[in-house]
Amino acid sequence: MAFKNLGDKKRAAALPGFIDAAEKIQGLLLVVLVDKRIKSLFQQTGDDKRVNGDGDILSNWLPKVEGKLLRICHVAALLVAGLSRPGQNIVWISDQDEIAANDQRLRQLTEASGRIMSAYLEHALGHLRVGTTASDSGTRDVEDFVAIADLAAGALCEVLNAHRRAGVDFPLGIFVPNQKGMASKIDPLTWWLSSKRSQLKKIALSLEPIANSSKVNVRHYDFSAHGLPDCGKSL
Known part of the structure; x- marks a missing residue:
């Protein structure tokens, strides 16, 4: 199971059952996205330290x-x-x-x-x-654990990139609906990411550049019902 392979009908059909099983894990799913405009988080005076x-x-x-x-x-x-x-x-x-x-x-x-x-x-x-x-021992359990993170990261990248292409930002505390034309495979994943009652807790962070500064902005993205991004919070 991988985000890039969800175009396959069999994998797409298995997705709801897969994420339902993931919801029963007692743990934390953390996704940290790094904006491609950030060349390095470890640069000082132009040198890679x-x-x-x-x-x-x-x-x-x-x-x-x-x-x-x-x-x-x-x-x-x-x-x-x-x-x-x-x-x-x-x-x-x-x-x-x-x-x-x-x-x-x-x-x-x-x-x-x-x-x-x-x-x-x-x-x-x-x-x-x-x-x-x-x-992996052949039971695919290791691959399944890795797939949970892959699906979450892929879905978040798809959502944020779609909004950026449309020129839509996420103002603090403002509800922002999903953009039209997003791949249908995103729907069950955004529903999943919006779940607040599962045993698997989820945090989505994005590191984004600050104009005319070497510092970065850390934003927390929340998902509400219907899988829509709720807000981006500067930390």
Whole structure:
């Protein structure tokens, strides 16, 4: 199950049952979108500054891929620091994208994430294990967990991009209806994202550039009934 494959009729038919099962998970689904106009969150005076001593690990990585890895690792570190307990074991599963494309990349991702998390954590963890969907046992359970995040991120990108193409922004506290012409596959996903009563809690954030500034704006997007984006809040 993946957002880009929802044009397939069989997958689309299975989607309602899939997201209904996801709603029964006791957990937090966090989606962080980064505006493509932001070249790097780690630039200082025009240079790409590696952080936490990771330059030796990532020295052969393209700057774009390195920046993606660092963004993901720092967000993951914030989550683990805020939500974990002392001695808790952490399993991080990624799809096989460019930050975990092969065994060497996966080892480097594991080492970099461990270093970055240690800068955020005030307590010791148990084990930190990092894997990809390639480690699925054949039951597809690992792929299903990764698909939950993929569906949410894909739907949010589709909604925000449709509004941006129409020149519609999200003023603070203002209800903004969906744009016409959006793909029908979005409908069950926006209904899902609007659910406030499920065991799976959802937070959608977007990092957007501020004109004539090196700072970024963090916006929280809420979804109300009928899957319509409710507002964007500056944080």
